[in-house]
Amino acid sequence: MPKEFFTVGALLYKDYDLLDVNGSLRMLGSLKANFNIITITQTGEHVTSFTPQIANYINYNFENCPDFDILFIPGGVGTRDELENSVFLDFIKQRVPKVKYVLTVCTGSGLLAKTGLLDGKKATTNKLVWNWMTSFGPNVEWVRKARWVVDGKFYTSSGVSAGMDMVLGFISDIYGKEEADKVALEAEYQWHDDPHWDPFADKLPGTVDLSTIPS
Amino acid sequence: MPKEFFTVGALLYKDYDLLDVNGSLRMLGSLKANFNIITITQTGEHVTSFTPQIANYINYNFENCPDFDILFIPGGVGTRDELENSVFLDFIKQRVPKVKYVLTVCTGSGLLAKTGLLDGKKATTNKLVWNWMTSFGPNVEWVRKARWVVDGKFYTSSGVSAGMDMVLGFISDIYGKEEADKVALEAEYQWHDDPHWDPFADKLPGTVDLSTIPS
Numbered sequence: 001m002p003k004e005f006f007t008v009g010a011l012l013y014k015d016y017d018l019l020d021v022n023g024s025l026r027m028l029g030s031l032k033a034n035f036n037i038i039t040i041t042q043t044g045e046h047v048t049s050f051t052p053q054i055a056n057y058i059n060y061n062f063e064n065c066p067d068f069d070i071l072f073i074p075g076g077v078g079t080r081d082e083l084e085n086s087v088f089l090d091f092i093k094q095r096v097p098k099v100k101y102v103l104t105v106c107t108g109s110g111l112l113a114k115t116g117l118l119d120g121k122k123a124t125t126n127k128l129v130w131n132w133m134t135s136f137g138p139n140v141e142w143v144r145k146a147r148w149v150v151d152g153k154f155y156t157s158s159g160v161s162a163g164m165d166m167v168l169g170f171i172s173d174i175y176g177k178e179e180a181d182k183v184a185l186e187a188e189y190q191w192h193d194d195p196h197w198d199p200f201a202d203k204l205p206g207t208v209d210l211s212t213i214p215s
Numbered sequence: 216m217p218k219e220f221f222t223v224g225a226l227l228y229k230d231y232d233l234l235d236v237n238g239s240l241r242m243l244g245s246l247k248a249n250f251n252i253i254t255i256t257q258t259g260e261h262v263t264s265f266t267p268q269i270a271n272y273i274n275y276n277f278e279n280c281p282d283f284d285i286l287f288i289p290g291g292v293g294t295r296d297e298l299e300n301s302v303f304l305d306f307i308k309q310r311v312p313k314v315k316y317v318l319t320v321c322t323g324s325g326l327l328a329k330t331g332l333l334d335g336k337k338a339t340t341n342k343l344v345w346n347w348m349t350s351f352g353p354n355v356e357w358v359r360k361a362r363w364v365v366d367g368k369f370y371t372s373s374g375v376s377a378g379m380d381m382v383l384g385f386i387s388d389i390y391g392k393e394e395a396d397k398v399a400l401e402a403e404y405q406w407h408d409d410p411h412w413d414p415f416a417d418k419l420p421g422t423v424d425l426s427t428i429p430s
Contacts, residue, residue, distance in 0.1 A: 018244070019402065022237035022269070026375075029233070029266030036267050046272045051244030052251050054237070057261045057270035128401055159403035160241075164376075186343055187234065188374035188415040192405070200403045 004174065008037045009068035009095070012056060013088065015078030015215070017160055018049040020105040021056060024072065024163035030183040031171065040065050042088060050077045062091050071099045075106025075126060075159070080210045082111055083136060089115050101153050103170065105163030107210065109156040113137025121151040126159035127198075130206025145201040147192055158198060165192045219389065223252045224283035224310070227271060228303065230293025230430070232375055233264040235320040236271060239287065239378035245398040246386065255280050257303060265292045277306050286314045290321025290341060290374070295425045297326055298351060304330050316368050318385065320378030322425065324371040328352025336366040341374035342413075345421025360416040362407055373413060380407045 010025060028035050041047050044061030048054065060066070073092065082088045093115045096102055104112050109125035110133040112118050119139040124146040126133055134142045143149050148157040148166035150173070157166035168191045172180035177193075184191035225240060243250050256262050259276030263269065275281070288307065297303045308330045311317055319327050324340035325348040327333050334354040339361040341348055349357045358364050363372040363381035365388070372381035383406045387395035392408075399406035 017241070018237045019241040022233045022241075022266075025269055026232070026234040026237075026264075026266050029269065032265075032267055037269055039269065049241075050247075051237075051241050052247055053274070054240055054244065054252055054254065055272035057272050059268070127403060159401075161379075161402050161404040185415070185418060186374075187376050188342060188419075189376040190405070190407070190414075199405075200400070203400060204403075 004034065006035050006070050006100070007068040008035055008070045008072050009065065010037060010039050010072040010074070011091070012039055012041050012047055012058065012074070013078050013082050014047040015050045015076050015081070016047070016074050017076035017106060018051040018054055019160050020074035020076060020108065020163050021049070023161060024074070024103070024105055024167045027164050027167040027171065027183055027187070030187070031175065031179065034175070038065070038068060042091070062087070067098060069099055070101045070103060071095050073102070073104040073108035073111055074163070075108040077210060077213055077215070079107040079110060083114055093117065101155065101170070103155045103167065105157045105166065106159045107133055109133070110136045113140050118154065121154055122149050123151065123154065123156040124149045124158055125156065127200045127204040127206055128159060129208045129210045130204070132209045145198045146195055147198050148195050158200060164189065168193065169195060219249065221250050221285050221315070222283040223250055223285045223287050224280065225252060225254050225287040225289070226306070227254055227256050227262055227273065227289070228293050228297045229262040230265045230291050230296070231262070231289050232291035232321060233266040233269055234375050235289035235291060235323065235378050236264070238376060239289070239318070239320055239382045242379050242382040242386065242398055242402070245402070246390065246394065249390070253280070253283060257306070277302070282313060284314055285316045285318060286310050288317070288319040288323035288326055289378070290323040292425060292428055292430070294322040294325060298329055308332065316370065316385070318370045318382065320372045320381065321374045322348055324348070325351045327371070328355050333369065336369055337364050338366065338369065338371040339364045339373055340371065342415045342419040342421055343374060344423045344425045345419070347424045360413045361410055362413050363410050373415060379404065383408065384410060
């Protein structure tokens with residue numbers, strides 16, 4: 001395995017999806033010698049996820065956050081508020097040009113799309129709220145049937161659990177398929193290693209509006 | 216859906232597995248009207264998971280923790296230390312008789328087994344470290360090929376990602392299959408809804424000793 005080492009900056013916000021964050025980061029962090037992960041919120045305080053009362057411990061705020069190599073943006077019901085939060089979107093805009101990779105899960109793709117930085121790129125997002133979400137990136141080449149999509153330094157995934165498959169795909173691209181298979185096997189996880197595998201594109205009509213889901 | 220409401224006490228410890236905890240709790244917490252979840256460590260301080268520097272926010276310590284209905288015990292590399300921690304094992308012993316259900320993921324089953332409270336019960340655990348782990352419960356009826364096992368109030372699962380399947384099984388048992396299917400679908404998660412599905416029992420020989428894995 002190459003010795004390439006990355007610091008990952010995970011950008012959290014109120015009502016983020018707990019599995020988006022911790023499923024993906026757990027797979028990345030399995031290669032302990034290759035990744036350090038820091039958590040960031042706007043104020044540096046912890047924010048509760050959409051799972052009642054559960055939160056991740058937070059390391060940095062937008063002011064004191066150091067440079068990192070990979071920007072990680074999860075999705076979640078809270079996306080609907082951050083789409084209107086210019087401070088949050090500005091943080092993404094400032095950091096994207098400085099990082100080697102951007103990984104977004106679920107509706108995190110919509111937050112990135114809203115900044116305009118995905119314009120002209122291929123990407124995917126959550127299938128339940130597809131229509132609403134993709135409306136924030138009218139110039140993005142949205143790929144509806146995909147577990148995850150890679151375009152240059154941008155990795156975007158479908159909803160929630162797709163983040164784990166995408167991150168295993170990222171590990172495979174950087175360190176080789178054997179490493180990704182090993183991480184999945186030792187987590188007793190059935191990795192969907194084909195980025196075109198996506199039964200949910202057919203099962204979910206994509207017509208739910210996230211702003212209608214109760215807090 | 217019945218209106219049965221549960222408070223879940225999630226028992227964390229240093230080097231717990233991040234997905235064991237947050238994958239399972241995310242599935243449970245999808246039924247927001249039915250679950251509240253509290254996090255507990257021995258001292259009430261947060262502890263880092265085995266994923267570099269990532270931690271959950273903690274609500275209670277062993278002294279000030281209120282009653283709860285479901286005891287949730289995750290696995291992780293840190294199990295090896297807690298197996299020798301009598302204060303930790305005593306907390307489990309005191310709480311198990313008071314709760315309606317006990318849910319353990321991965322090597323969390325070994326922690327429960329070490330207390331003797333699984334004696335004579337059917338249970339399963341992680342397949343990578345099977346031999347080492349089951350040695351802590353010589354009087355447990357260990358079921359090697361199983362995604363999860365139910366015996367009375369005890370739900371035990373195989374390694375890491377199996378926790379999500381088990382919790383969906385628990386939701387199905389309490390609230391009906393339709394509810395569990397909906398949670399899985401909206402998380403774009405391919406639920407393995409057959410508790411006998413377990414390809415990892417054959418793929419992993421079970422001969423790894425957790426105490427040999429570097430910190």
